Amino acid sequence: MIDEKTIEKIAHLARLKISPVEEKNFENHFKKILDYFQSLQKINTENVEPMVTPHNIEINLREDGVRKSITTEEVLSNGPDVKDGLFKVPPVV
């Protein structure tokens, strides 16, 4: 199920660049991990509701109103490249 091509495809989906050495390494680790994870397939989970978050927590949405947040300056303060109040990126087309 896991081969070089799959790793390449997943790496692209995850926007990661993997060197050929890393690829081989990941492939080995992946095979081991997924073999281990195959054990789940033998459990009968018919009619079991998937649990995506612990104990049915009610989602607490705050009131949707205008409020003070951090300033534009603070938002931009960690920008690798900032110009005229905007994040600047290299031309990519």
Add this chain to the structure above:
Amino acid sequence: MDQVSVRQMAKEMREGHRSVVETCQSFLDMAKKKNPSTNAFVLWEESALEKAKEMESRSSKEGALFGVPIAVKDNFCTKGLRTTASSRILENFIPPYTAHCIELLEKEGAVIIGKTNLDEFAMGSSNENSHFSSCKNPWDLTRVPGGSSGGSASAVAASMAPLSIGSDTGGSIRQPAHFCGVVGVKPTYGSISRYGMVAFASSLDQAGPMAKNVEDAALALDIMIGKDERDATNVSRQQESLRDLTPTNLKGLKVGLPKEYMTDELEEGSREVLGSTIEQLKASGCEVVEVSLPHTEYAIPVYYLVAASEASSNLSRYDGVRYGLRDVEMEDGHSVTDLADFYKLTRSRGFGDEVKRRILLGTFALSAGYFDAFYTKACQVRRLIADDFISAFNECDLIISPVSTGSAFKLGEKTDDPVSMYYNDVFTTPANLAGLPALSLPVGLDDKKMPVGLQVIAPSFQEKRMLEFALAVEKLVDFKETPSE
């Protein structure tokens, strides 16, 4: 070194019987003396002493943690103080805000003295996956402190700070607490706001305190629990106050010992220590009953699938556009011209191997064709694991168990085999999957002279019951050993 409790320390500073500046200075001196060998801290808060001076000069001294120096795991945002999650991708990140739970501690007078080491993005069980290199165990510097909150555990164990803050996604507070012989508590999911805590797996992540004793950890936890509308999964407080605890009367208390947790994989040394604690409990009139958590063996695959899936989504925010590392130079020296390459270069150079491995694993589990077989299946088995606890708590008040399969292992011992490293978390991940409160409390030393912790798990929001029991166990075992380093 100062061995008074945090509560006592704060009281003396409030009343002016103890100097805030001297207290801060003495912990900083100790921390700076021991850091070259332990590597527990990755950054000092240079203005800590200034803050201590300002506090000392106040006419009204208030706060349950007034003047208490604390060490904060470096995946909690601290305004103006670099926060890296031990990752190269956040090497220069200066947060414009502070995590909610850290704000609450500071409001009660805590003084941050530094940020502590962790596995990159809290992904690891040994603190060996850190961009700032491994943290060491003060009991034996050739051993790991556990992970991912290795720095916070090491700092408290070595008396570099009386109190530290960690985060626990699959055991990251409890396992290092066990490895380093300190108390570590993970509360019920939803109790502490996750706002400002660098996200790893959002349905599992919870913050929590680490301290030398149960009372200090309980005090810090009580402060950290609070309603915050910036985390939609944060619930209104349901726990009773944790500030004035009375040790549980062990007589007549029923604690469950899961038979699946006493496996052959448990090291003999840990088995002996835990066995003797159980005997002491019984001798005190506590009823220890066998309970069953039949889906325990699936906790690791479920945990790693869920955590990796959530991580792959959470970590997609590191794209080199708004903050963090940006690296756009191709191997040939030219600047990148393709958008996918723009993201790929930054991310590949910014993330370490284990983080990449988990992002890939999560992306795989969430991708078309595999989603149902892996992610959905894992979520279904997660419910079965949570249901196991509901059944078990019908037969006992609390569950006790080992924290890990053994005591602290050697640096490098498990780095080549991710499955063996993952297996370390088999006893801690179930509480995260089920969202239950759990803690680790030191109960003895094994044959390697390394600390062994006892895990206590309680039903949701029963932190008080859990901590009062821990207080009783603490008295009973009277663990007084301290590390040599």
